Amino acid sequence: MTAATGKSTEAPASKKSGFRPDVQGLRAIAVLLVVLYHAGVSRLSGGYVGVDVFFVISGFLITTHLLEMLQTHGRIRFGSFYAKRARRILPASLLVGLLTVVAAWIWMPPLLMNEVARGAVAAALYVPNMLFASQETNYLAETSPSVFQHYWSLGIEEQFYLFWPAILALGFWLGRRSEKRLLIMAAVLTAGSFALCVAWMGVSQPWTFFSLPTRAWELGAGALVAFLMRTGAPWLRRVGIGLLSWVGLGLLLGVGLLYQEETPFPGYTAALPVIATALLIIGGAAPGALNANRLLSLRPFQFVGAISYSLYLVHWPLLVIPQVAVGEENPLPLWSTLALGALAVPVAWLLFRFVERPVIAWSPLRTRSQLWTGVSALAASAVLIAAGSGAHLATEQEDTTTDKTASAEEVTEEPEGTDFVPANLTPTLEDADDDNPAIYDNDCHRDKEGTDSSGCQIGDNEDAPLVFLFGDSHAASWYPALEELAKDGKIRLDTNTKSSCYSANVQEELEGVPYTDCDQWRQGVIDRINEEQPELVLMANYGAERIDRVGGTDDFGADWQQSMESTISAIDGPQVDVIADVPHQDVTPAVCLSKDLESADECAIPRAEAFDPAVVEAEKAATEDTDARYLDFSDYLCNEEECPMIIGNFLVYRDGHHLTAHYSRELTEPLWEELSSALD
Known part of the structure; x- marks a missing residue:
């Protein structure tokens, strides 16, 4: 850069600015x-x-x-x-x-x-x-x-x-x-x-x-x-x-x-x-x-x-x-x-x-x-x-468990939570955030970008009924349990899950802009369902008023019911089951538990606060109006008073509203009891 030899003739002869x-x-x-x-x-x-x-x-x-x-x-x-x-x-x-x-x-x-x-x-x-x-x-x-x-x-x-x-x-x-x-x-x-x-x-x-x-x-x-x-x-x-x-x-x-x-x-x-x-x-x-x-x-x-x-x-x-x-x-x-x-x-x-x-x-x-x-x-x-x-x-050198262990209990209804963080906790608090279903690693769970609706299939028993899993990351949370059923030859599983994209026909925003990739993906999955005619379609979604919607009314429950009915009605032929959403808490469980290892029960959410009544009623009404079934596993996650974060030696949630892959796998038998009646 060349230094000037004199002031520009076009430079204003203004005084130097002072404090204002x-x-x-x-x-x-x-x-x-x-x-x-x-x-x-x-x-x-x-x-x-x-x-x-x-x-x-x-x-x-x-x-x-x-x-x-x-x-x-x-x-x-x-x-x-x-x-x-x-x-x-x-x-x-x-x-x-x-x-x-x-x-x-x-x-x-x-x-x-x-x-x-x-x-x-x-x-x-x-x-x-x-x-x-x-x-x-x-x-x-x-x-x-x-x-x-x-x-x-x-x-x-x-x-x-x-x-x-x-x-x-x-x-x-x-x-x-x-x-x-x-x-x-x-x-x-x-x-x-x-x-x-x-x-x-x-x-x-x-x-x-x-x-x-x-x-x-x-x-x-x-x-x-x-x-x-x-x-x-x-x-x-x-x-x-x-x-x-x-x-x-x-x-x-x-x-x-x-x-x-x-x-x-x-x-x-x-x-x-x-x-x-x-x-x-x-x-x-x-x-x-x-x-x-x-x-x-x-x-x-x-x-x-x-x-x-x-x-x-x-x-x-x-x-x-x-x-x-x-x-x-x-x-x-x-x-x-x-x-x-x-x-x-x-x-x-x-x-x-x-x-x-x-x-x-x-x-x-x-x-x-x-x-x-x-x-x-x-x-x-x-x-x-x-x-x-x-x-x-x-x-990282601090303990994130107590020195006590907890027994690996069978999954039952009305579970009593473990009131401490056990030494044999599975997964650990440090690993909770990454305890995702396998489809996150093999690209079968679609990320936010893209419209690929081709799905992924597992299950070697060609005579087993074909089941489509359809929804967002909450649907993906059920994959570990369904994967076990596919490995046992009870079903053939076709996974169709996409981050922040609901199988319910919701017009939504993602990162402040219309999520058009979701609309195209959803319609592609519906078209493939109608073409392949599986015996059963399992829908699961994160229904919550915090969804960034495009349009809609102030009555989220009515809008959610209409969105569910729209998708179910568009599925021509197969039986449709809607899985109720899991409890929601406004905290990250692993973080809450790490604050006081001896008081895990303090992190449990009251059952009355764990579910949105408007969403529950909307999904029940949508299944009744469309001859679909409503599958509610809440009793395996909550007792009459609260929804514990640790059951036996298992950490139930990887964040505020997703099951850990380990605990999802524990729900295989209760899930099969419900599905088998529809597949017989």
Whole structure:
């Protein structure tokens, strides 16, 4: 890159930007939206847009700084820029990360430390957003959210800071040091990122939410505001322009109140908080008393705005770790989450006062070579990686069973649960998550992508009746029991299961987009059933109101019944049996059990809470109306009072709503007793 010999004739003769109290106050609004939303204030159902406000502010401030550097020096001093960013961002984030690992090691169940370690490593490597995108992070999953989940936005900003200075420097050089040409390039890139964001929402919501290319436009919008403010356009200095800040403030608060978790986001819906923030920044720079500066400059807003970065860092682990410690089955009341959110304020002030500001001003780093800052940052990141990995290794050495054994009891109705975690538990708590049916390994269980409905058959007895298994992963949970029957020559089994895809004719969304692959797969299986005419079709599904449906009514039970009847009616000829769903718990059994090995009964779910009455009645009604049969094995999983997680020496569930392969196999005889009557 060639250094400039003089200032561009097209560069605006603007003064260097100074501190803006209104932007500081805007930071306060952004972080308060996020903290109150995470604390569970239902009225602020769209409080998550506070992160988008931060993106726009960051894009505005960083671009303003970089443009001033280009104007003054004709080039970007990369070493100086990155050293300042490192001193500004990393000390607080890495220290909070380290303290989070320690707190998690003390208070969280040991089986969760693997996820804590992954989050710590991703945060130390500045790629937490990529980790959560690859995991298809779902905020409504039954498992506890990562204590590092809020670091995803830091990942976006850090990656933006990595690329944006080089892009501006290259554009400045290619555009012959013209800021106007540089503006055009920035506008094109921002528009391209926005278009990608909207388009990719139809492919994968998690990747759209967490990846830089689909979120860069929000920082780019702030960058465009920076370009605009540097033009010195006369209309920007009109008193009436100050009203834009009130419009932006009203729009931002409206979004915070009206957006829901169900609102497709980001996509085009993210444009409203971004536009609102841009209006606030533009209007706040206008002269006169018509803007919102007097409000945003109030001392409470200035205080919260100053500590906003530290507050964002500390509030999430303060909310998540206590909830995990008491168990997801015991939701903290609103008063306690608000108290934890309030506690985050003085903690954030301490972090701001004794870490954030001192490191920025620390002369040994400011006056020495920028290499020292880089080395310090790498060393601090290495410490966080070591801490996360060390805590995980330490918890792996902890016992996850008692020293007592349990007898291998025969499967009976009304089972009494084992009230401790036995030494001979099968599978172990560590192996529970991977205790899947064999069809997960041989590709007979279809994943979310694809429409292959060819199925897989097992069973060597050509005279045995043909049975089709049809449904989602809950249907696949019955495969181990059916596999035993096929090996014994009692049936020939044709498996037709697909992740998150119901045999019930439900129009659903997956990762925020219509799950059209499921519709094609389902119809393909039905066509093959009608062609091959098996003796029996077994349907099993995860019926729950949390299904992301396209259309439908507010009466999920009625919709589910209609969806079941639609599929059963489309099957022409074979007998259809519907297997009732297994108990559902809002916790991960292995994690719950690992917290107190002597009190396994504390993790059992009350039978009254284990099943959705609307779903049960809908499936019963659907089978009655279509002459299908309803097979209910709940009495083999629950007694009159509760549904235990350990029966004999067997762990019953691998997660909150799937049987372990081992326990499914134990249900072979009860299943055959029901099937044999239909196959005789």
